[in-house]
Amino acid sequence: MITMIKKMKITVISKFLLALSSIISLSLAQTAEEIIERVDNNVVVKTTRYRAKMLISLGGKIREKEFIGYTRGKEYSYMEFVSPARDKGTRFLKIGDEMWMYIHAVEKSTKIAGHMLRQSMMGSDFSYDDVAENEKLQDLYEIEFIGIDSVEEKECYKLELTAKVPEVNYFFKKMWVDKKTYIPVKAELYAKSGKLMKEINITDFQKIGKRNYPTKIIMINKLRKDTFTELILEEIKLDIEIPSKVFTKAYLERK
């Protein structure tokens, strides 16, 4: 009789534990999506206008470039370099999956082929795609909550993102999201082969309206030696009206 009671107890406990673990995993799954939604709410915007400073460190030498950028949704992006003198007037226009480059010295725009969008932009660790990216992560990736971790003494949610659509720049991402600000303070970007391609660190942000918007991003291209690029965003205007003409070839090719 006692043995039977013991067996019943064990069964009840094990069923309870099973139910508890299901509830926990369900709640964690919700949490992962919730976290990413809050990240998307911070970084994905309807429109932006900003001035950016790019500090490219290569072999200990730092080169500085400045550009003005406009973004509208995930489809439209425009960048125009204003310094240094040799890059002044170099402009980029991205509409959907297509990108054009205008070089002032030749007064001509050329289309950048698809695979080249993943190449270095202006010699930096960012690719053209990296800079122009403005799409919700939850639309592109399956998200898994891994646990709590700390980055630079900040308590973070550690997430793993696996692409659920083919049109992504990186197949797999590990992301550390600051619990307080919902800024992805660190991310490791992997190719489908599992090779680590890049590492991003967001070291500063600005409170703009309800958003915590990243203002200082450090990108390290793991495929290049002794290099990193710091992107500092200034004069950020979010969700403003940007004239449609900005995202046209005529504007790109203007004299």
Add this chain to the structure above:
Amino acid sequence: MYLLKLAYRNFFRNTRRSIISGISVAIAITVIIFAQSYMRGVIENISENIVRLISGHIRITTKEYERRERMIPLSEALDLTPELYDELNHEEILMVSPRIKFGVLLGEEELNIPALGYAIDPDKETHISGLDKRIVEGSYLDASSNGAIIGNELAKRLDLGVGDTLTIITRTAYDSPTGINLLVKGIFSIGIGGMDRSVFYIPFNVGQKLLDLEGRATELVIIVKDPNKAINIAREIRLRGDYSIVPFQYNPILKYINTFSFVYSIFYAIILIVACSTIANTMIMVVFERTKEIGMMKAMGLNNLSVVGLLTLEAGIIGFVGSSLGTVIGGILSYWLKYQGVDMSMMSSSTSADMPFGPIIYFSPTPMIIITGFLFGLLATIIVAFLPITRITKLEPAKALKTI
């Protein structure tokens, strides 16, 4: 002397057979001398093109540039410091010329025509690549102007002519997009497909500015007084830094071609063996035909050595006549084509820029090729004939006389 006379007379006993055997040797020797002179001509042609268009007599790059050369890594360019030029102050060095090699995509609407640009010192290059003599339309480069000269095939692909604008869009040494509009000053035709189809030249200073390589170059091309000393001079040059100093003889293409020459030697040997088999066959027939006669000669007191000597002399005469004929024909043909040259532009028009072959191959016979050709023919004939002849030594005169 007596044996020689006898052998000479026997040569005419079956004139047709002797002539056929001699002709097969002659053809083999002609082919060998012709092929060797041609191969030497090809190697000389490629060497000359490598020196003129690719590396000079000695080429200096950074080691990292050489390692990743296929990628054309501008970031690994060398610094043209006064110290570097000082270190290259060698009594055997005639000229040091910097070059920048860079890859571009050309095209009107979309950049889809891959091309190779060279930024060169126009004045110095007249003594190295001699491009000024290859201009077929317009004029040669001028260091002071924003001009370009382009290959005739590339010009056709881009639909450009003299006076048109060549738009170059590429990346700097720091990977930034950059571009320039240049006036097409001239169109050249080198006759090497890869070069005419994909290469253009711009002034060195224009290239430095375009590619953000002020004070730098991807390679230094050196011309020396005596090209045969290039290997030693390259060894003697001492540079502070991680440089690769390569004489043109060590160019991978030449190494490859030289390996190929070995394969050709096997081919020559096969030709010779085939030709000599005719001699062997002739001598086997001679031995069979004249067994009775040989038996009689042996019975009359001629020893084995003399009999073997007689037949060897007979084979030797065929070999001598065939080899002489082959040497004369091969020699005359090769020397004629040495001065006349063979236009290989049909073939060279399809070669890549990495394989500078053609357009005209001048045969390069040497006395050594001629003499060794002759001796090979003669010796091979004697050696091949020797085997059937030695059968005679085992022949007993009495038995030999009984053969039908």
